[in-house]
Structures are given as structure tokens and as C-alpha cells.
Amino acid sequence: MKEGPDIAHVAALIGDPARANILTALMAGKALTASELAEEAGIAMPTASGHLRKLEEGGLVVARKQGRHKYFALAGAQAGDVLEALMGFAVAQGHLRTRTGPRDAALRAARVCYNHLAGQAGVQMYDSLVRRGYLQIGEDGLSVTEAGGIFVADLGVSVHELAGRRAPLCRECLDWSERRSHLAGVLGRALFDLLLEKRWVDREAGSRAVRFSKAGRVAFDAAFPTN
């Protein structure tokens, strides 16, 4: 037997169309119930229940009960990374379930990547923060500079409050549509939450795409300029 990481196991979990639908739905960053996921996957409840158990055992999703409802979410950022990488590859290969259409453009422009902003907008935000010295790449990875802390405080995010968390404050996530990094981690999530709170972006129903309002786009470009 070969040694090393058993990629077949996790890949096989994702390799079933029903489970892939479930995972894709969860990439929007919202917890969904078993019934909702059965619907998303186009399968009966018993089948969905079995699939969710497998995904949970495999470490791809986590479950939380609330009364008679059971909510499922992606297990963490690393599960999101895997799915993002697979989506990128599938798109590059033309493995699409429908023909390329306006939906693709919307997903490329701005979308949720598990819990943070991805797409052109996500990369623009990341690049802007790095270029203006608000984020820096150092020996311990990505970190916020002092100037960066001030900048995001002005926007409404307190780095000091976020820094106590166990999850990394800043993390690079490789964007499949732009082939570059966007910002994940606690700060990435907080900034995305802020965009939602300020209504610069709104989620699209039943999709991972997010859409900028007119005023939101202007404010976003002002906060994260491209030059």
C-alpha cells in the first residue's frame, strides 16, 4: 500500500453528483437544513441523510441541531479551499453542467467563497490592501500592519477584537476565477460581513454570486482602489 495522504477518500466523497450539489450549496456560506439540502441535491430525504452522514464523517461538513432541525455547514476554510480548487479546475476544463452564461460572469465578478468575498472584487480588495501596505506577507504569513488596522477601523472593523480568535486573522485563498489570492481568515470574513451590513453587496437568491448596489460599488472602489 502506498503511503501519504489519502486523496481518493475525500475526492470520492465529493465525486458523487448529489454530494457535490450539497457541498456547492454550502459554499454560499450559509448553514442549511437536511431538507433544504435534499432539495438542493434533488434527492429524497433518506438519501440526503445518508450522504450528509458520510460528508460529516469525512470532515467536509459539520452539523448542529436546533430543535427538530439539523443544520449543516462546511467544516471549515480548508474544505472551502478544496472545493474552490475543484471549481477552478472544472471551469478551466469546461466541465460545466450548463452552457457558460451570465451566471458565470456574475460568479466571476463577486461571489461568496465559504465566508469571504471572492472573484474580481475579492482579488481587488486583497491587492489594494497589500499594495497600500495594510497587509504584509512575512515569515508568519499574511498579517495586518498598523496602518492596516487603522484603515479597517475606519471602515468599521476592529482588528484588536478579531485578533483573539483561534482561526488565523489573515489567510490567502486562491481564487479560481482570477487565479490569484483573495483575503480569507477572520479579517476576510469580517470585511465581507461589513459589506453586507453596509449593503454595498447583497446576496443573490439561490446562488453564491453577490451583487453590488450602485452606491456600494462606488464606495467599494473608493475603499479599495485599483491604483
Next chain:
Amino acid sequence: MKEGPDIAHVAALIGDPARANILTALMAGKALTASELAEEAGIAMPTASGHLRKLEEGGLVVARKQGRHKYFALAGAQAGDVLEALMGFAVAQGHLRTRTGPRDAALRAARVCYNHLAGQAGVQMYDSLVRRGYLQIGEDGLSVTEAGGIFVADLGVSVHELAGRRAPLCRECLDWSERRSHLAGVLGRALFDLLLEKRWVDREAGSRAVRFSKAGRVAFDAAFPTN
């Protein structure tokens, strides 16, 4: 039917143990023959032949004939990205085919990631280049600065010669063991080739790990210091 990237298709390709062995073997960056891959995967030739055809059709590998031999290699960097992401997830979940051992440490320290250096050494190289201003992250992604061009020329790599290629000169690749970027792209490949030429590193037989010679480690640390 749901729309969007069909991740189930590519994941199912990777999700078979025999095909996963084949892909893992190819992550070492060397082209291997069908017979060699059958051996790596522990299956008979006809079975390997069928699997390779599927991997080729799915865009994960490319084939090249040379007389009666057929050589297979990973199709490109994006296939490597997907496998790297899956490996990272599998390791994080403890999905290993044997118990964690010295092999893991070796793979974490320095390994081939398709065609460039990965692991602690790969991340050290990347961080050093960025910190010293030899690489910069800009609007068009990662690029070499003028100082960087001079630096790698001193090492023996001509950026000018490499720049004409269609593949991106510099590209970030997310390292599963370090959870940060190492350098991929044409320059990443050239630098890795250089390390091999100078014998700073040698490949380990039958593994993706690479091992530094004593002199090589000293030279590498001098060229890519951590502070």
C-alpha cells in the same frame, strides 16, 4: 439540474484509489510510462490503460508517445493545485494510508509540487523573494521586480529568457503543509531546476520529497535568508 462547475466529475476521477495513486506519482513532476504507472497504482496493465484514458479525457493528465512507450504527465499547474489542495485536506483530516512518520516530515520540509519547490523550503524561498522586494504583488498578480531579475540572474536564471513563455512567469501556489504560498510558474520551475542542477537538492527515489545536501542547505539559506 444545477448549473455551474461540475466538480463531481473531476472529483470522481480522483476518487478511485488506483487513479489517485497515479496522480500522486505524477505530482513528483516526472513523466512516467503506462507500465510504471500500473506498478505505482498496483493494478494490471489493461486496468491502468483504462484509467489513464479516463484521466486524459478528464484533462488531468496529458500523454506523449515515444516509440512503443507512452509517457504521461500532469496536464498542468491547475491539476497540481487541485491535488495539492486535496492532499492538504487529507492530511488535516488525518486521512493517511499509513501512520504519520518520518516521510511526512520530509514531505513538509521540501518536496516537488508538480514542477516547483514546495514545503517549508518552498515557502521560505517565496517569502524571502517577496520580503526583499524581488517579487511583488500587483494588479496583474505576482511579478518579478528589476532587482529580482538581477538577483536570479546572479543565481543563474535569466528572467528575460523565461518571460517569453505563455505560462505565467510567477504564480502563487498554496502550500498544503505550510498553508501559505510558494512560488510556481515559469520562474518557480526554473529556480527548482537550478537547485537540482547545482545539486543543492536531490530527488528521493520513489517519493515527492527532495533532500538538501549539506552544502546545498547552506547555499540555499544564504540565497533565501529567513530574515
Next chain:
DNA sequence: CGGATGTTTCGGTCAGGATCGAACTATGAA
């Protein structure tokens, strides 16, 4: 040209896993 080597195709076997309806369990509401 014949033999050897590498690879592919074909046909058959077998096992694993997805599916769902029925029944059951757990929780909430009237």
C-alpha cells in the same frame, strides 16, 4: 521477417454504492 516488448481492446465477473418506500425516532405545536 520473426520474436519480444509495450499498450489497447474486448468480454466477463463481481462488488459496492446510490436510490427510495416503509417504518421508526425525535421534536414541536395545538
Next chain:
DNA sequence: TTCATAGTTCGATCCTGACCGAAACATCCG
């Protein structure tokens, strides 16, 4: 307490795909 809803378990059915030996094809060497 009873009924409704959400989710799980069980058993049966069906289908898909991995596997290999044999045969065939392609290429190389003596």
C-alpha cells in the same frame, strides 16, 4: 396527549464501474 414535521434506519433493487485474462495491435530489435 395527539398530531404534524424533520430526520434516521432498514431492506430491497438496480446500476455502475473496477478488475483481469485473453487477444489484438503497434513498435523495436536481432
